[in-house]
Amino acid sequence: xxxxxxxxxxxxxxxxxxxxxxxxxxxxxxxxxxxxxxxxxxxxxxxxxxxxxxxxxxxxxxxxxxxxxxxxxxxxxxxxxxxxxxxxxxxxxxxxxxxxxxxxxxxxxxxxxxxxxxxxxxxxxxxxxxxxxxxxxxxxxxxxxxxxxxxxxxxxxxxxxxxxxxxxxxxxxxxxxxxxxxxxxxxxxxxxxxxxxxxxxxxxxxxxxxxxxxxxxxxxxxxxxxxxxxxxxxxxxxxxxxxxxxxxxxxxxxxxxxxxxxxxxxxxxxxxxxxxxxxxxxxxxxxxxxxxxxxxxxxxxxxxxxxxxxxxxxxxxxxxxxxxxxxxxxxxxxxxxxxxxxxxxxxxxxxxxxxxxxxxxxxxxxxxxxxxxxxxxxxxxxxxxxxxxxxxxxxxxxxxxx
Amino acid sequence: xxxxxxxxxxxxxxxxxxxxxxxxxxxxxxxxxxxxxxxxxxxxxxxxxxxxxxxxxxxxxxxxxxxxxxxxxxxxxxxxxxxxxxxxxxxxxxxxxxxxxxxxxxxxxxxxxxxxxxxxxxxxxxxxxxxxxxxxxxxxxxxxxxxxxxxxxxxxxxxxxxxxxxxxxxxxxxxxxxxxxxxxxxxxxxxxxxxxxxxxxxxxxxxxxxxxxxxxxxxxxxxxxxxxxxxxxxxxxxxxxxxxxxxxxxxxxxxxxxxxxxxxxxxxxxxxxxxxxxxxxxxxxxxxxxxxxxxxxxxxxxxxxxxxxxxxxxxxxxxxxxxxxxxxxxxxxxxxxxxxxxxxxxxxxxxxxxxxxxxxxxxxxxxxxxxxxxxxxxxxxxxxxxxxxxxxxxxxxxxxxx
Numbered sequence: 148x149x150x151x152x153x154x155x156x157x158x159x160x161x162x163x164x165x166x167x168x169x170x171x172x173x174x175x176x177x178x179x180x181x182x183x184x185x186x187x188x189x190x191x192x193x194x195x196x197x198x199x200x201x202x203x204x205x206x207x208x209x210x211x212x213x214x215x216x217x218x219x220x221x222x223x224x225x226x227x228x229x230x231x232x233x234x235x236x237x238x239x240x241x242x243x244x245x246x247x248x249x250x251x252x253x254x255x256x257x258x259x260x261x262x263x264x265x266x267x268x269x270x271x272x273x274x275x276x277x278x279x280x281x282x283x284x285x286x287x288x289x290x291x292x293x294x295x296x297x298x299x300x301x302x303x304x305x306x307x308x309x310x311x312x313x314x315x316x317x318x319x320x321x322x323x324x325x326x327x328x329x330x331x332x333x334x335x336x337x338x339x340x341x342x343x344x345x346x347x348x349x350x351x352x353x354x355x356x357x358x359x360x361x362x363x364x365x366x367x368x369x370x371x372x373x374x375x376x377x378x379x380x381x382x383x384x385x386x387x388x389x390x391x392x393x394x395x396x397x398x399x400x401x402x403x404x405x406x407x408x409x410x411x412x413x414x415x416x417x418x419x420x421x422x423x424x425x426x427x428x429x430x431x432x433x434x435x436x437x438x439x440x441x442x443x444x445x446x447x448x449x450x451x452x453x454x455x456x457x458x459x460x461x462x463x464x465x466x467x468x469x470x471x472x473x474x475x476x477x478x479x480x481x482x483x484x485x486x487x488x489x490x491x492x493x494x495x496x497x498x499x500x501x502x503x504x505x506x507x508x509x510x511x512x513x514x515x516x517x518x519x520x521x522x523x524x525x526x527x528x529x530x531x532x533x534x535x536x537x538x539x540x541x542x543x544x545x546x547x548x549x
Numbered sequence: 550x551x552x553x554x555x556x557x558x559x560x561x562x563x564x565x566x567x568x569x570x571x572x573x574x575x576x577x578x579x580x581x582x583x584x585x586x587x588x589x590x591x592x593x594x595x596x597x598x599x600x601x602x603x604x605x606x607x608x609x610x611x612x613x614x615x616x617x618x619x620x621x622x623x624x625x626x627x628x629x630x631x632x633x634x635x636x637x638x639x640x641x642x643x644x645x646x647x648x649x650x651x652x653x654x655x656x657x658x659x660x661x662x663x664x665x666x667x668x669x670x671x672x673x674x675x676x677x678x679x680x681x682x683x684x685x686x687x688x689x690x691x692x693x694x695x696x697x698x699x700x701x702x703x704x705x706x707x708x709x710x711x712x713x714x715x716x717x718x719x720x721x722x723x724x725x726x727x728x729x730x731x732x733x734x735x736x737x738x739x740x741x742x743x744x745x746x747x748x749x750x751x752x753x754x755x756x757x758x759x760x761x762x763x764x765x766x767x768x769x770x771x772x773x774x775x776x777x778x779x780x781x782x783x784x785x786x787x788x789x790x791x792x793x794x795x796x797x798x799x800x801x802x803x804x805x806x807x808x809x810x811x812x813x814x815x816x817x818x819x820x821x822x823x824x825x826x827x828x829x830x831x832x833x834x835x836x837x838x839x840x841x842x843x844x845x846x847x848x849x850x851x852x853x854x855x856x857x858x859x860x861x862x863x864x865x866x867x868x869x870x871x872x873x874x875x876x877x878x879x880x881x882x883x884x885x886x887x888x889x890x891x892x893x894x895x896x897x898x899x900x901x902x903x904x905x906x907x908x909x910x911x912x913x914x915x916x917x918x919x920x921x922x923x924x925x926x927x928x929x930x931x932x933x934x935x936x937x938x939x940x941x942x943x944x945x946x947x948x949x950x951x
């Protein structure tokens with residue numbers, strides 16, 4: 148793909164509008180009883196009609212055989228090379244909790260865990276304590292832990308998970324995990340991975356020591372483990388690269404977080420497709436790129452519930468005419484990865500994709516599904532190539548070279 | 550793709566001959582009334598027969614979504630990575646005017662423009678003065694402008710356009726444009742982009758000042774703007790990489806220029822397909838690689854004239870049996886980009902390609918068109934991969950690795 152600097156030089160502002168519809172975990176595998184995937188089983192008259200008007204194909208979010216997490220999956224769809232633009236575990240967790248992260252902050256993912264009298268870890272997840280207890284412990288730590296010259300905050304997640312955020316001058320993310328990832332070992336000292344990280348590592352050690360003291364009578368949650376120290380990434384924004392005014396309409400914080408990382412405006416998305424549609428209508432005039440995220444396909448796939456994933460796809464399909472109604476010059480429908488119900492997890496299988504625009508060269512695909520899109524006109528592409536294609540089809544990309 | 554150094558190590562000289570037929574701007578989009586592209590509308594019995602004997606597919610000159618100019622389009626077809634091998638605007642313009650450019654020369658594209666009494670630009674194109682006046686002004690500048698130790702030449706282009714060529718020791722291309730690209734501003738001083746370019750920038754400033762003085766009573770062409778300072782690129786030649794003896798048969802200077810950049814011999818191509826065929830026959834024994842360029846498909850596409858592009862394709866098709874008659878071991882037919890008549894400009898759409906050779910694995914494609922080539926055996930490839938394929942099919946490429 149053309150380097151970012153070259154793309155930037157080609158992008159131009161026009162009134163045309165692009166809509167990117169992402170059905171999370173869209174791709175599937177056949178139900179052994181029918182030989183049809185979730186998408187092939189679902190009745191999707193609206194997406195089928197769209198496919199007939201579109202150029203279709205298959206896309207890999209990373210590359211063949213690679214199962215992407217949600218962050219690389221979406222970064223690729225936004226035009227970023229997911230092998231280059233990697234988000235640390237701490238920042239992904241923070242984005243998923245809607246935590247405000249400023250440039251310069253360092254965040255990390257934490258676990259409450261159980262250690263014995265000698266400090267050896269006996270349960271890395273502290274028996275998956277209830278989230279309410281997690282809240283209580285984070286309140287305690289927020290009240291009592293203090294670091295010189297640094298704001299430290301603990302944010303509760305689910306069960307044993309939390310996020311720490313360090314805010315202050317001169318912090319470094321180059322600190323190794325204190326979580327040894329094995330039971331029977333002691334928590335590791337925070338090791339600086341470069342000389343500039345020595346102070347931050349010392350602050351982390353102090354934080355862990357204070358937490359250990361404060362939690363010592365809180366068995367099973369009597370210690371903390373930290374990993375994935377990371378800062379807010381410094382990628383060029385979609386405004387900068389594509390000269391777009393992009394907006395995100397996502398009901399889950401994780402996806403809003405990744406969208407925020409690439410500079411999208413975060414619209415109030417509510418909790419349902421109806422809420423998302425209302426947000427799209429309300430802000431239609433203010434943006435020229437809309438990313439609308441639908442979570443249920445992935446959630447039902449992760450549950451291993453084939454029928455429920457089929458129903459989630461059908462529910463989305465019923466909503467398609469309304470979402471297209473305001474009018475878009477380019478529409479893309481795809482997923483960020485596959486989540487086959489038979490695997491009950493993210494997978495590496497390529498994802499069907501359709502692109503509709505006035506200047507797409509239509510192919511013979513008349514159905515939106517894995518098998519139907521296979522011989523489509525887009526061929527097999529990388530997800531990160533979709534943004535240049537969307538831009539081209541919206542006539543927002545000038546000629547490269549004389 | 551295998552790096553150039555690796556390819557070079559595999560290439561061997563054999564008597565086999567390769568013919569690359571480029572129909573400029575070949576790819577199209579459907580006529581809304583028929584649903585068929587220009588190529589699908591044209592009667593092309595000869596290329597269809599060739600497609601049936603060939604392996605077919607689709608190629609991207611740069612990457613999905615990117616609309617290439619003619620220079621990157623052709624460099625890719627010649628096996629060069631167009632994202633890496635970029636030609637400056639000055640050198641492309643010089644090549645297009647058949648100007649002799651030696652290594653070490655610096656060329657730039659010039660505009661005659663109009664400035665007011667305060668030096669502000671009121672018309673960047675000087676009202677598109679007649680080309681005859683342009684010639685007269687370039688003659689004046691060639692006579693009167695002088696730079697110490699440097700040969701400076703002005704070459705007329707069409708209307709307001711010209712090219713300057715600086716020839717001498719120690720010149721640098723790292724000089725910023727003097728053209729601010731906006732009216733209402735003054736021409737910029739030539740800014741050196743690296744310390745070594747200071748002398749060249751000074752020479753450019755002196756040149757512009759002399760021109761301004763000489764032109765001051767020549768309203769509307771009373772000033773010059775320069776951009777795209779560039780040298781002849783220093784790419785390895787096709788002889789060097791592929792051990793070929795390549796020849797170019799092109800009726801337009803631009804394509805001869807790009808062919809010259811990669812080391813091709815430029816055969817006298819005349820003005821018509823008949824002239825080109827005569828050149829091919831005359832030099833058949835002297836080369837083992839022939840690039841034959843056909844311009845009309847692009848020109849009619851740029852005109853937005855669907856029917857005329859169809860006719861241009863049919864005219865080329867009628868000529869195919871004669872051009873194949875001398876005998877070639879490998880024949881490739883493709884374009885350097887799409888120029889759909891409905892867009893009336895270069896576009897990003899992939900281009901059909903066929904490759905015929907004794908050892909190609911034929912597919913089920915029996916027609917040379919965008920939709921017919923889509924499921925072809927070549928799949929979707931990058932144009933720069935065609936040269937290794939041509940070499941392989943001509944049995945000119947040894948095994949890679951033990």
